[in-house]
Amino acid sequence: xxxxxxxxxxxxxxxxxxxxxxxxxxxxxxxxxxxxxxxxxxxxxxxxxxxxxxxxxxxxxxxxxxxxxxxxxxxxxxxxxxxxxxxxxxxxxxxxxxxxxxxxxxxxxxxxxxxxxxxxxxxxxxxxxxxxxxxxxxxxxxxxxxxxxxxxxxxxxxxxxxxxxxxxxxxxxxxxxxxxxxxxxxxxxxxxxxxxxxxxxxxxxxxxxxxxxxxxxxxxx
Numbered sequence: 001x002x003x004x005x006x007x008x009x010x011x012x013x014x015x016x017x018x019x020x021x022x023x024x025x026x027x028x029x030x031x032x033x034x035x036x037x038x039x040x041x042x043x044x045x046x047x048x049x050x051x052x053x054x055x056x057x058x059x060x061x062x063x064x065x066x067x068x069x070x071x072x073x074x075x076x077x078x079x080x081x082x083x084x085x086x087x088x089x090x091x092x093x094x095x096x097x098x099x100x101x102x103x104x105x106x107x108x109x110x111x112x113x114x115x116x117x118x119x120x121x122x123x124x125x126x127x128x129x130x131x132x133x134x135x136x137x138x139x140x141x142x143x144x145x146x147x148x149x150x151x152x153x154x155x156x157x158x159x160x161x162x163x164x165x166x167x168x169x170x171x172x173x174x175x176x177x178x179x180x181x182x183x184x185x186x187x188x189x190x191x192x193x194x195x196x197x198x199x200x201x202x203x204x205x206x207x208x209x210x211x212x213x214x215x216x217x218x219x220x221x
Contacts, residue, residue, distance in 0.1 A: 008191060014184050032170060042156060046156070064111055064114075067107035070104040070108075077101075135159045188204075191208065
């Protein structure tokens with residue numbers, strides 16, 4: 001009888017240990033997955049950044065050329081107004097000058113937008129590169145906690161590759177712990193069924209010793 005109670009107590013201890021291990025494992029999985037998600041996004045951004053910056057620089061050059069052309073057109077329109085002698089010529093020149101100044105205003109706004117877009121992309125690049133360095137350091141910090149998956153190169157792509165490998169290793173380890181806990185539940189279920197004469201029904205391991213003690217007429221502690 002005492003051996004049954006000791007066995008039940010051992011099952012409860014094993015179940016608690018595995019439950020704690022699963023909790024730690026799932027927390028580590030969440031950290032690795034967060035790292036992998038952020039590293040994937042950062043790598044994707046930084047890989048396309050050079051081409052995107054070149055495109056923004058091209059947009060800015062086109063805008064500046066358009067503004068320069070608009071400035072030249074506005075100066076010519078001003079000269080036409082100054083040279084106009086007849087009323088009809090002056091009116092036509094004034095309308096042309098108004099249009100040229102509108103075009104210049106629009107071109108200057110386009111330049112400002114292009115420069116802002118270029119500067120914003122450069123700012124994002126600085127932020128992403130800093131994030132990449134942080135992610136690389138985080139991968140090195142996490143690596144000792146993942147069995148048989150050592151850290152790779154201390155950069156973003158090394159962090160991303162490590163996170164992918166670690167994710168797979170942790171899935172396998174989590175699966176093993178889950179099977180271990182299922183085995184403990186099976187043993188507890190069979191133990192209670194054998195003593196109580198009840199059909200085999202999955203039993204929560206916590207409290208098994210107390211239930212068994214009551215069935216055997218023994219103190220639960």
